[in-house]
Amino acid sequence: xxxxxxxxxxxxxxxxxxWWIDAGIFHADVKSDAPxxxxxxxxxxxxxxLHIGHMLEHSLIDCTVRWxxxxxxxxxxxxxxxxxxxxxxxMVVRQLASEGTSRNEIGREKFIERVWKWKEQYGGxxxxxxxxxxxxxxxxxxxxxxxxxxxRAVREVFVRLWEKGLIYRGEYMVNWCPRCQTVLSxxxxxxxxxxxxxxxxxxxVVGTDRYLxxxxxxxxxxxxxxxxxxxxxxxRYFELHGKTVMLPLMDREIPIILDELADPKxxxxxxxxxxxxxxxxxxxxxxxxxxxxxxxxxxxxxxxEAGRYAGLDRFEARKQVVADLEQRGLIEKIEDxxxxxxxxxxxxxxxxxxxxTQWFVKTKPLAEKAIEVVESGKIGFIPENWTKVYYEWxxxxxxxxxxxxxxxxxxxxxxxxxxxxxxxxxxxxxxNCCQCGSARLVQDTDVLDTWFSSQLWPFSTxxxxxxxxxxxxxxxxxxxxxxxxxxxxxxxxxIMAGMEFMGEVPFHQVYIHGLVRDAERxxxxxxxxNTIDPLVVTEKYGxxxxxxxxxxxxxxxxxxxLSEERMESTRAFANKIWNAARLIFMNMERSGVQPxxxxxxxxxxxEGDEGHVRDEDRWIFSRLSEVAEFVNxxxxxxxxxxxxxxxxHFFWHEFCDWYLEIKKAQLxxxxxxxxxxxxxxxxxxxxxxxxxxxxxxxxxxxxQRLAPATQARPKSIALASYPKQSDAWKTSPGQxxxxxxQNIMSSARTxxxxxxxxxxxxxxxxxYSQRPELHDAAKYYEGIIQTGTNVTLDPSYDPAPQSGxxxxxxxxDIELNVPQSNLAEQRxxxxxxxxxxxxxxxxxxxxxxxxxxxxxxxxxxxxxxxTKLVDYETQLAKVRKALNGSSS
RNA sequence: GGGCGCGUAGCUCAGUUGGUUAGAGCGCCUGCUUCACACGCAGGAGGUCACAGGUUCGAGUCCUGUCGCGCCCACCA
Numbered sequence: 001x002x003x004x005x006x007x008x009x010x011x012x013x014x015x016x017x018x019w020w021i022d023a024g025i026f027h028a029d030v031k032s033d034a035p036x037x038x039x040x041x042x043x044x045x046x047x048x049x050l051h052i053g054h055m056l057e058h059s060l061i062d063c064t065v066r067w068x069x070x071x072x073x074x075x076x077x078x079x080x081x082x083x084x085x086x087x088x089x090x091m092v093v094r095q096l097a098s099e100g101t102s103r104n105e106i107g108r109e110k111f112i113e114r115v116w117k118w119k120e121q122y123g124g125x126x127x128x129x130x131x132x133x134x135x136x137x138x139x140x141x142x143x144x145x146x147x148x149x150x151x152r153a154v155r156e157v158f159v160r161l162w163e164k165g166l167i168y169r170g171e172y173m174v175n176w177c178p179r180c181q182t183v184l185s186x187x188x189x190x191x192x193x194x195x196x197x198x199x200x201x202x203x204x205v206v207g208t209d210r211y212l213x214x215x216x217x218x219x220x221x222x223x224x225x226x227x228x229x230x231x232x233x234x235x236r237y238f239e240l241h242g243k244t245v246m247l248p249l250m251d252r253e254i255p256i257i258l259d260e261l262a263d264p265k266x267x268x269x270x271x272x273x274x275x276x277x278x279x280x281x282x283x284x285x286x287x288x289x290x291x292x293x294x295x296x297x298x299x300x301x302x303x304x305e306a307g308r309y310a311g312l313d314r315f316e317a318r319k320q321v322v323a324d325l326e327q328r329g330l331i332e333k334i335e336d337x338x339x340x341x342x343x344x345x346x347x348x349x350x351x352x353x354x355x356x357t358q359w360f361v362k363t364k365p366l367a368e369k370a371i372e373v374v375e376s377g378k379i380g381f382i383p384e385n386w387t388k389v390y391y392e393w394x395x396x397x398x399x400x401x402x403x404x405x406x407x408x409x410x411x412x413x414x415x416x417x418x419x420x421x422x423x424x425x426x427x428x429x430x431x432n433c434c435q436c437g438s439a440r441l442v443q444d445t446d447v448l449d450t451w452f453s454s455q456l457w458p459f460s461t462x463x464x465x466x467x468x469x470x471x472x473x474x475x476x477x478x479x480x481x482x483x484x485x486x487x488x489x490x491x492x493x494x495i496m497a498g499m500e501f502m503g504e505v506p507f508h509q510v511y512i513h514g515l516v517r518d519a520e521r522x523x524x525x526x527x528x529x530n531t532i533d534p535l536v537v538t539e540k541y542g543x544x545x546x547x548x549x550x551x552x553x554x555x556x557x558x559x560x561x562l563s564e565e566r567m568e569s570t571r572a573f574a575n576k577i578w579n580a581a582r583l584i585f586m587n588m589e590r591s592g593v594q595p596x597x598x599x600x601x602x603x604x605x606x607e608g609d610e611g612h613v614r615d616e617d618r619w620i621f622s623r624l625s626e627v628a629e630f631v632n633x634x635x636x637x638x639x640x641x642x643x644x645x646x647x648x649h650f651f652w653h654e655f656c657d658w659y660l661e662i663k664k665a666q667l668x669x670x671x672x673x674x675x676x677x678x679x680x681x682x683x684x685x686x687x688x689x690x691x692x693x694x695x696x697x698x699x700x701x702x703x704q705r706l707a708p709a710t711q712a713r714p715k716s717i718a719l720a721s722y723p724k725q726s727d728a729w730k731t732s733p734g735q736x737x738x739x740x741x742q743n744i745m746s747s748a749r750t751x752x753x754x755x756x757x758x759x760x761x762x763x764x765x766x767x768y769s770q771r772p773e774l775h776d777a778a779k780y781y782e783g784i785i786q787t788g789t790n791v792t793l794d795p796s797y798d799p800a801p802q803s804g805x806x807x808x809x810x811x812x813d814i815e816l817n818v819p820q821s822n823l824a825e826q827r828x829x830x831x832x833x834x835x836x837x838x839x840x841x842x843x844x845x846x847x848x849x850x851x852x853x854x855x856x857x858x859x860x861x862x863x864x865x866x867t868k869l870v871d872y873e874t875q876l877a878k879v880r881k882a883l884n885g886s887s888s
Numbered sequence: 889g890g891g892c893g894c895g896u897a898g899c900u901c902a903g904u905u906g907g908u909u910a911g912a913g914c915g916c917c918u919g920c921u922u923c924a925c926a927c928g929c930a931g932g933a934g935g936u937c938a939c940a941g942g943u944u945c946g947a948g949u950c951c952u953g954u955c956g957c958g959c960c961c962a963c964c965a
Contacts, residue, residue, distance in 0.1 A: 261965085552901095558901080
C-alpha cells in the first residue's frame with residue numbers, strides 16, 4: 001500500500017464524488033434516497049455562473065450535513081435554493097467530463113439530458129427542486145413545461161392572495177430600468193452618491209413681473225411640470241398664494257400649490273412638481289389632482305409631450321433645456337450638489353421613475369405574522385444581531401411590486417377580457433370571462449419577480465399545494481444557511497409565505513454567513529469580475545484545501561477573506577494528513593500488519609500487552625475525547641472556524657508532532673498486530689472521523705485503505721459515527737507523563753538552540769526534580785529523548801558547578817554540559833527570565849495582599865494565583881542560582 | 889437622516905459568559921535535506937488590544953465619548 005509522497009487531490013476527488021452519488025450517501029434529506037450535491041467540486045462555466053461565494057455556502061452546508069449525518073441526527077433538512085441547482089451543475093459537468101465530453105462541448109441540452117437521467121435514477125428531491133426553481137437558476141422557460149410543479153404552486157399562491165385582496169393592480173410610480181426594459185422592485189435599485197448640480201430656475205409668475213425660483217437636480221423633467229409647490233407656512237411666498245406661473249420653454253400656465261412637499265429650508269423653498277417622473281411629486285399630484293404629463297418614455301427618450309425636445313435622450317435633453325434656459329436668462333444659479341442616484345442593480349443604468357400599471361402585494365398583513373414568529377423565538381437568527389436588521393425592514397415594509405416586463409419567468413395568471421376589461425385571475429386558463437362571458441381573453445404579458453416563486457421554496461419543493469408525504473415530514477425544516485445579501489429578498493419573504501400558506505414557520509434557525517472577499521477585501525461578485533475561479537483553485541490546491549480555507553475564515557458575523565496564501569497553508573495541512581497516513585501504512589507493511597479498525601469505534605479502549613497501557617496511548621485518547629467534545633459543541637453553535645482550528649492543532653501538533661513521533665520508536669518490524677498497533681490505528685481512525693466533515697475527500701480516501709474491506713463496517717467514513725467524548729478514553733494518568741516528556745524535550749532543544757550548539761554534537765545532561773514521575777518519564781522515554789534532542793540524560797552526571805546551562809519549568813530543570821564559550825547567550829536569557837519572574841511575583845504578591853481582591857474574587861482565581869506565586873518563586877530561585885553559578 | 893458592524897503581531901484574522909504571562913496562519917530571523925512530509929522539522933523575534941474617560945478587586949472583553957473605516961436601509965427637490 002504505497003502512497004505518493006505528495007498528496008494529489010485531483011486523483012481522488014472526482015472518484016469519491018462519483019462514488020458518493022452511486023451510493024446515494026449524501027442527503028439533505030438524510031432518510032430518503034435523494035442525493036444532495038453539496039460537495040465542493042469544480043463548477044462549470046457552461047450552464048450557469050458560479051463563484052466562490054457559493055462555495056462558502058456549500059462548505060458550510062456540507063460540513064453541517066456530514067456532521068449531523070455521522071451523529072445520526074436524521075431530522076436535518078437544509079434548504080439552499082440556487083445552490084442545489086449549481087451543485088448539480090458541478091456534478092454533471094464533472095461526470096460528463098470524466099466520460100470524455102469536454103466542458104465546452106457539454107452545452108445546455110446534454111446537461112439537461114443528464115439531469116433528467118439522474119432524476120429517473122434517484123427520484124431526488126434536490127433535482128426536483130432544481131427544476132422547479134427554474135427562474136433563479138436562469139433556466140429557460142421551456143423547463144417549466146417539463147415539470148409544472150412550481151408553476152402550479154405559484155399560480156395557487158397568486159390566486160389565493162388575489163382572492164384575499166392582498167394582490168392589487170394599479171398605476172404607480174415605479175423604478176424603470178431603460179436597458180432591462182422592466183420595472184424593478186425597490187430592493188433591486190441601488191442608491192449611489194453622485195456629484196451633480198442643483199439648478200435654480202426662474203419661473204415667471206403670471207400677472208406680475210417677478211419670478212418664482214425653483215431648485216432641481218433634473219432640469220429636463222420641468223417639461224412635465226404641472227405645478228409649483230410652496231409651503232403654506234412659508235412667509236416669503238404668502239403673496240403668491242392662488243397665483244400661477246408660466247412654465248418656461250413650454251409656455252404652459254401651471255398653478256402654484258400649497259403643499260408640505262415644499263421644505264422652506266431646502267433650496268429656494270419652492271419645488272417644481274412633475275407627477276409623472278418623481279415619486280414625491282406623484283403623491284402631491286394625487287393630493288391636488290394635477291395632470292400627469294409623461295415627458296420621458298420607456299427608452300429614456302423624451303416623448304412628444306416634450307415638444308421640440310421629443311426624441312432626445314434624457315441627458316441630451318437636460319443639456320439642451322439648460323442651454324435654452326440660460327439663453328433666456330432664466331437660470332438664476334447653478335450649485336454643485338451631491339445627490340443620491342438610483343441605479344439598476346444589474347446594468348448600473350440610472351433608474352427612471354415612471355408611472356405604469358403594475359401588480360403589487362400588500363405586505364403589511366403578511367409581515368405582522370412574520371415579525372411575531374421571530375419575536376416569539378420560533379425563528380432565530382445566528383448571529384443574533386440580524387434580528388434587528390430583520391425587524392427594521394419588516395416594520396417599515398412597503399408594498400412589493402411583483403410584476404416584471406420580462407419573458408423569463410412565471411407569467412401572471414391573469415386574463416384581461418377584451419370586451420368588458422374584467423381581470424380574470426385563475427389557476428387554469430379560463431375559456432370565458434367570468435363577468436361578461438366573452439371568449440376574447442388575453443393573458444397579462446407580465447411575469448412575476450423571481451423572488452415571488454423563490455419565497456415558496458420551503459414548501460413548493462416538497463410538493464405543495466398537494467398534501468404530500470415529503471411536506472408532512474420535512475416542513476418546517478430546521479436550518480437555513482445563507483448570506484445576508486438575500487435576507488430581505490428571500491429569507492424574509494419565505495417566512496411571510498410560510499406563515500401565510502402553511503400556517504407555520506419554514507425553518508427554525510437561520511445561520512447567516514459573511515461574504516467572501518478577495519485579498520483586497522473587495523466583495524466577490526460576478527458583475528465585478530473579481531471572482532476567484534473555483535475551477536482554477538480547486539484544481540490547484542484541492543477541494544478539501546479550498547473548503548478548509550473557507551471554513552477557517554467562517555467566523556459568524558464576519559466576512560471571509562480568501563487568498564492563495566490561505567489555500568496554500570490548508571493544502572499543506574492536507575498533505576500533512578496524507579503523510580501521516582503514509583508513515584502509518586509504510587510501518588504497517590514493515591510490521592506485517594493488515595488493515596484494521598475497531599469493531600465498535602466508540603467503545604474502543606486503549607489496550608496494552610501484559611496489562612500495561614502506554615502513556616502516549618492514554619494521552620492521545622484523552623485528547624481525542626476532549627477534541628471530540630469541543631468540536632461537537634462548536635459545530636452545533638456554527639463556530640466552524642474554531643472547529644477547523646482545533647482539529648488542525650490537534651492533528652498536526654499533537655497527533656503528528658508527538659504521538660506519531662513517540663509511536664515510531666515503539667513499533668517493531670515483523671511484530672505483527674500488537675496492542676501498540678491497535679491503539680495507533682484506532683486513534684488514527686478516530687482522528688480521521690473527526691476530520692471528515694472538514695476534509696471529506698482526503699479522509700475518505702485514507703479511511704477506505706485503513707478499514708479492511710472484509711470487515712463488517714460502514715460503506716463510507718461518512719456513514720460511520722462521529723466521535724463523541726468518551727469516559728473510556730478520558731481516564732488518563734498518561735497525560736501528565738507526556739507533558740513531562742514534552743517539557744524535557746523542548747527544554748533540551750531550547751537550550752541547544754540558544755547556545756548555538758551544533759545539532760550533531762551529542763550532549764549529556766542531568767534532570768533535577770523532586771518529582772519521581774518526572775524521572776520515571778525520563779527513563780521510560782530515554783530513547784525518544786535521545787533521538788529527538790541528541791541529549792543523553794544521565795542521573796549520575798555531575799556538571800561543572802559554573803555551567804549555568806539550565807532550563808527550568810515548574811516541575812524540574814535540565815542542565816547540560818556545554819562548552820564555557822556558549823554561555824553568554826544563556827546568561828542573556830536568564831536575565832530576561834529573572835526580570836519577568838520578579839515582575840510576576842510582584843504582581844501576584846500585590847494581588848494577594850489586597851483585601852478587597854481576596855474577599856471578592858472567586859476562590860479558584862485566588863487559589864490559582866497562590867499556586868502560581870509558589871511556582872514563580874521556585875523558578876526564580878533556580879534562575880538566580882544558575883546566574884550565580886555562571887558568573888562565578 | 890436612521891440602523892448595524894469593524895479598528896488586536898509586518899499581513900489576514902481568532903479571542904465563548906470580564907479572571908492570572910492575549911492566540912493562529914502567512915511572512916520574518918536562526919539552525920537542520922534525520923529513512924512520513926522542505927506543502928517539512930526544531931528554535932526564535934514581533935502586540936500600550938485605535939484614542940480618552942468610566943464601572944470593577946480585576947477590562948481586549950461591559951458603559952460613555954472622540955477619531956478612522958465599511959455595510960445596509962431611507963421618496964428630501
